[in-house]
Amino acid sequence: MANPTKEEKRNNVIRVLNQARAMELQAISQYMNQHYNLDDMDFGELAGKVKLIAIDEMRHAEMFAERIKELGGEPTSDLADSVTKGQNVNSIFPFDSDLEDDTIEAYNGFLEVCRQNGDSITVKIFETIIDEEQIHLNYFDNIAGHIENLGDAYLARIAGTPSATGLGTNGFAVSGEQA
Ligand code: FE
Ligand code: FE
Numbered sequence: 001m002a003n004p005t006k007e008e009k010r011n012n013v014i015r016v017l018n019q020a021r022a023m024e025l026q027a028i029s030q031y032m033n034q035h036y037n038l039d040d041m042d043f044g045e046l047a048g049k050v051k052l053i054a055i056d057e058m059r060h061a062e063m064f065a066e067r068i069k070e071l072g073g074e075p076t077s078d079l080a081d082s083v084t085k086g087q088n089v090n091s092i093f094p095f096d097s098d099l100e101d102d103t104i105e106a107y108n109g110f111l112e113v114c115r116q117n118g119d120s121i122t123v124k125i126f127e128t129i130i131d132e133e134q135i136h137l138n139y140f141d142n143i144a145g146h147i148e149n150l151g152d153a154y155l156a157r158i159a160g161t162p163s164a165t166g167l168g169t170n171g172f173a174v175s176g177e178q179a
Contacts, residue, residue: 009117014073016110017064017122020129022080023103024061028054029083030099034092035163041089043155044163046143050092051163053136055171060129067125089155093144100137104130132173139178 004012031054038047065075087095111126146154169175 004117009119010071011073012117013114013119013122014068014071016113017068017071018073018076019080020107020110020126021061021064021068022076022078023106024057024064025077026079026081026083027057027099027103028061029079031057031096033083033085034087034096037087038089038092039163042160043089043158045158045161046089047163048165049139049172049177050096051165052169052172052175052177053139055169056132056136056173059171060132063125063129067122090147093140093147097137097140097144100133100140104133104137107133135173135178139172 031050035047035050035054038044038050068075084095107126107130111123111130114120114122114126172178
């Protein structure tokens with residue numbers, strides 16, 4: 001097989017960047033749907049954190065788009081999958097933990113594609129974003145554990161807490177919101 005041309009290599013990187021961007025766009029819509037639900041159920045603190053994580057995913061979607069444009073590609077506006085609606089508070093956090101876990105696995109594969117196609121800049125972008133997905137995974141896992149172990153006692157403590165995140169937020173992973 002002939003060595004791939006520069007253009008073929010660039011297209012291979014653009015393809016995985018767009019797959020990743022579609023996953024971010026899905027995560028944004030999924031987490032927005034959940035934070036409205038959590039707010040309606042009056043679990044304000046959880047709603048606020050999920051909103052900040054959705055903002056992180058927006059930042060990721062933009063980082064991928066910027067790189068796609070630098071490479072001469074067209075950033076997708078498609079979602080990787082449909083959004084699951086009407087989840088209750090018990091199912092949201094294990095679901096999100098799995099979503100982040102699948103994302104990390106996929107991005108590690110995409111990073112490898114970038115490495116094989118000689119694009120170290122995009123490798124670094126994936127490395128940065130994978131670190132943030134791990135922070136999301138840890139948070140979702142932590143809350144899923146609290147709900148599983150403490151149940152109503154934990155949820156009663158959250159009920160009625162404020163969901164406000166303030167203006168001009170940097171999201172979750174880079175603003176020390178994990179505490
Ligand atoms: Fe993300
Ligand atoms: Fe994430």
